[in-house]
Amino acid sequence: MITTDPIGDWTWEVVPVDGRIHSSRAIELAVEVWSVLASVGVAVPVAEVGVTVRQVGAARDIRLVETAAPVGDGTQAARSALTRAIEQVQDFQGDFIVDARVRCPGVWTVGGVEHRAEQLFTIQADVWKNSLATVTLETYCDAWLTIDTRGREQLAIHADNSPRLELALKQISELLGVQPTPGDENRYATPTESGFEDVRVEGPAYIDAWGTFEVPARAQRLRFGLPPSEGEYFDVTDDAVSYLAVRDDGGRVLGYVWAAQTDNAVGFEPRTAAGEVALEAGRLWIQRLRDAYALGLPASTVLNWLVAQPPLTGMGRITDKEPQECVSLDSLEEESGRW
Missing domain, CATH: 3.30.530 (Alpha-D-Glucose-1,6-Bisphosphate; Chain A, domain 4)
Incomplete structure (x- = not known):
């Protein structure tokens, strides 16, 4: 990770x-x-x-x-x-x-x-x-x-x-x-x-330090500098999620925009390995998700709406034809942090 x-x-x-x-x-x-x-x-x-x-x-x-x-x-x-x-x-x-x-x-x-x-x-x-x-x-x-x-x-x-x-x-x-x-x-x-040190000797300090600490810290960095919002989707869910990869012009994955399959939850998971550019792109995607929320769009329609919008400079673009599915947001977070 x-x-x-x-x-x-x-x-x-x-x-x-x-x-x-x-x-x-x-x-x-x-x-x-x-x-x-x-x-x-x-x-x-x-x-x-x-x-x-x-x-x-x-x-x-x-x-x-x-x-x-x-x-x-x-x-x-x-x-x-x-x-x-x-x-x-x-x-x-x-x-x-x-x-x-x-x-x-x-x-x-x-x-x-x-x-x-x-x-x-x-x-x-x-x-x-x-x-x-x-x-x-x-x-x-x-x-x-x-x-x-x-x-x-x-x-x-x-x-x-x-x-x-x-x-x-x-x-x-x-x-x-x-x-x-x-x-x-x-x-x-x-x-x-x-x-x-070999962590196996005494066992890790936390069973899932990455999920416990890294995911919230990364989310905080992602939102750093964004203006306050009057309303937006939930950014956590226990439900399965659908997602689309966001890529730069060279095809490198910057992160994943996702929507819960039943909850009214939508968000962006930056790909940590891509570095600061992924966070910069993610801030633009969060702004766009706020636009979707202001239009009253339910989470189930947001991904299709995003595909139809023209990309802004620096946010990357969606090239997938259809969303992929993931059993949980936790699994997608791991995908975004593994490599």
Whole structure:
């Protein structure tokens, strides 16, 4: 399963030998760690690094934000964008904190088949006042665990994927010259220096942590920034549901718009692996569902009505001719979060 909150994290504290480290080193560290992930096959060959420079003790005093410097594609434009970000950071003198963050698209394997998530890892490298650097790696996939985040044993998936994570952590530690501090035990798992503890030893903290925590958290993120509504359909149901896949122009599934087969419930489930673009599309679908509710349409007719509406920019489009059926909303939620 793919999550929007980290399943686990690791932090390396890098102290320079001569007591001083240049602030632009944050960008270099983030790129170097991403290169390790790419070399062991868990990150795709191209990502983007975002850079923020802010005054120490004044979190709102942001001096620089560079949100899309590409790394890994090797083009002149990409090299120029990254070089420009490094040069801009080097111009700052004084007590600043430099944050470099990479949201890493990556791949994991199930039964010999690769699956991709647009945020499999994130890397954050910080340089504090030119004297201390920290690097934090977070992962958002349960393929490294012996039991998935719904409480089901997955030994074959673990065997296929955990060695690559272990290798990545080892190589990052060798690169940085220090062992990581694993993050605290959380609702999903317990990180270790080499990966994760075997959840089977003491059993998972929750039988279905993904359904208990991820589904509500994802729904909250989906509705973030939407204006208040005077009325809309129920967004939960115990009934079977009919659904239509929403795809982008390249055919990638962004999520599923669904309607209960008997209840007056309708909603949109974003495909977590598609990343932020799925949430952005989902907000537009929720607005459209509100339009349907304002017209007084019963849930049983909403999917047909949606198919007849022209798509808005950014919302994707429905290409299915007929709705598919799912035994429950829970099953559809799992489909949207699995890969």
